[in-house]
Amino acid sequence: MAQASQTRPRLPRLPRTLKVTREGRWYLGLTFAVGLAAVNTGNNLLFLSLGMLLALIVLSGLLSEAALRRLSVERVLPRELRAEEAARLGVVVHNGNRYLPAMALSVSELAPQNARVEPGRILVLPAGKSARAVLRLVPHRRGTVRLCAVQVTTAYPFGIFAKTRTFPLDAELLAWPARVPPGPLPDGTGRPAGALVHTERGGQEDLRGLRPFRDGDDARHVHWRRSVRVGAILVVERDRPRGRQVLLHLPAGRGEAFEDAVKRAAAQVEACLARGDEVGLEGALTVPIGGGPAHRRRMLTALARVPPAARRRAGT
Numbered sequence: 001m002a003q004a005s006q007t008r009p010r011l012p013r014l015p016r017t018l019k020v021t022r023e024g025r026w027y028l029g030l031t032f033a034v035g036l037a038a039v040n041t042g043n044n045l046l047f048l049s050l051g052m053l054l055a056l057i058v059l060s061g062l063l064s065e066a067a068l069r070r071l072s073v074e075r076v077l078p079r080e081l082r083a084e085e086a087a088r089l090g091v092v093v094h095n096g097n098r099y100l101p102a103m104a105l106s107v108s109e110l111a112p113q114n115a116r117v118e119p120g121r122i123l124v125l126p127a128g129k130s131a132r133a134v135l136r137l138v139p140h141r142r143g144t145v146r147l148c149a150v151q152v153t154t155a156y157p158f159g160i161f162a163k164t165r166t167f168p169l170d171a172e173l174l175a176w177p178a179r180v181p182p183g184p185l186p187d188g189t190g191r192p193a194g195a196l197v198h199t200e201r202g203g204q205e206d207l208r209g210l211r212p213f214r215d216g217d218d219a220r221h222v223h224w225r226r227s228v229r230v231g232a233i234l235v236v237e238r239d240r241p242r243g244r245q246v247l248l249h250l251p252a253g254r255g256e257a258f259e260d261a262v263k264r265a266a267a268q269v270e271a272c273l274a275r276g277d278e279v280g281l282e283g284a285l286t287v288p289i290g291g292g293p294a295h296r297r298r299m300l301t302a303l304a305r306v307p308p309a310a311r312r313r314a315g316t
Contacts, residue, residue, distance in 0.1 A: 016068070017164045024160035031057070056158060064156055064163040067103060070096035073150045073167045076132070081139060083178040089137040091150055093122060094130040101126045103156040107133035110149040110166060114175070115139045117147075139175035142262065142304045147171040176300045180260075182267035210234040245278045245289050252284040254308035266303045270296065284309065 020028065031053040038046035076090030091107045101124055108119035120133030139145050153164040210223055213233035227234045250265050252258075265281065272279045273296050280289030285306045287299050 015165060016065075017166075019162045019164070021155055021159055021162050027053075027158075027160050057160065060158050060160050061163075064154055064161065066097070066100050067105075067154050067156050068152060068163060068165040071102060071152055071165065072096060073107075073152065073169065075147070075150070075169060075171055077171060077173060078137065081137070081145065081173050081175045083139045083142045083175045085138070085179065087137045087139075089117065089135040091120065091133045091135060092130055093125060093133060093152065095125045095127055097127045099127050102154065104154050105133070106153040107135065108151045108153070109135065109137075109147055110151050112137075112148075113146040114141060114143060115145045115147075141259070142175050142177045145173040145175050147173070174301060174304050176304045177263045177266040180263045180267050182271035183264060209237055211237050244272075245280075246272045247280045247282055247289065250281055250283040250285050250303075250306070252309040258284075258308050262303050262306065266300055269299050269303070 031050065034046055034053060035050045037043070038050050072094045074092045074094075076092060078087040078089060081087050089109075093102075093105065093107060095102050102122075103124055105122040105125060106119050107122065109117040116138045118136040118138075120135040122131045122133050125131050137145075148168065148170055150167045150169050151164050152167070153162055155162045210226060211234065213222065213235050221235045223234050223236050246268075248265050248268055251261060253261060269279050269281075273291060276291075278289050278291040279295070279299065281287040281299065281302070285302055287302050290298075
């Protein structure tokens with residue numbers, strides 16, 4: 001199915017969550033053992049050690065909270081997004097604290113829909129400064145990708161706990177169909193695989209006019225008859241030849257066969273536009289024939305959104 005679910009994931013009730021790290025479990029186990037030994041023996045040195053261990057736990061919570069409290073985040077979305085292809089998703093983190101830096105930050109997305117996001121990291125974020133974390137965003141399939149919240153996690157200062165702050169931040173992106181080989185392109189000799197319908201218009205060089213010969217001009221372009229008449233060498237100047245107009249047919253369907261047809265159509269669109277043709281779509285999706293970068297974006301966006309055909313009932 002091409003479209004992402006409309007259900008928004010549930011955000012954490014609390015703005016902070018705390019998780020004990022693997023090293024933190026060892027530390028807490030050591031603290032418990034020292035505390036148990038201090039109570040059983042009454043040794044003052046053990047009580048002093050227990051107090052220091054507990055003080056580090058408290059200090060860890062205070063410093064990690066100070067590092068996260070005055071942070072703010074902003075996403076930098078990729079301009080183009082392809083299914084099954086990694087894209088760079090930027091998250092700019094600003095530290096509004098006037099004195100304390102934020103250390104060892106891990107930036108991630110909370111429950112992205114129709115995508116996998118690998119976290120980015122910021123080692124040191126000085127007070128009053130901004131830094132950009134680069135996340136790796138990989139859409140599972142074409143269609144809508146929804147992001148609902150950014151999470152910033154730090155194990156600063158001692159690695160005992162990993163504290164996470166959640167920033168609700170909605171964003172919606174569109175993943176174009178995955179890249180596949182375009183296959184044979186229409187060349188005017190028949191109907192190639194992939195149900196392509198094509199018509200040729202143009203393909204001829206239009207005469208623009210005559211101009212004086214310049215160094216580097218091809219002698220084959222000299223208009224000798226007119227040159228002799230006027231007593232000067234004149235060169236024929238022509239407009240660039242126009243490309244073909246290609247109409248792609250996208251058959252209606254559903255399931256993997258339809259998704260493969262959409263991928264092939266997207267590949268054919270880009271290949272034809274790259275060689276200078278004008279392209280349109282018919283069938284399950286209708287897009288008028290056109291050319292240029294804006295038309296490429298329009299066609300790939302339409303192919304990303306086209307829904308599969310509804311399942312027909314028996315007897316209809």
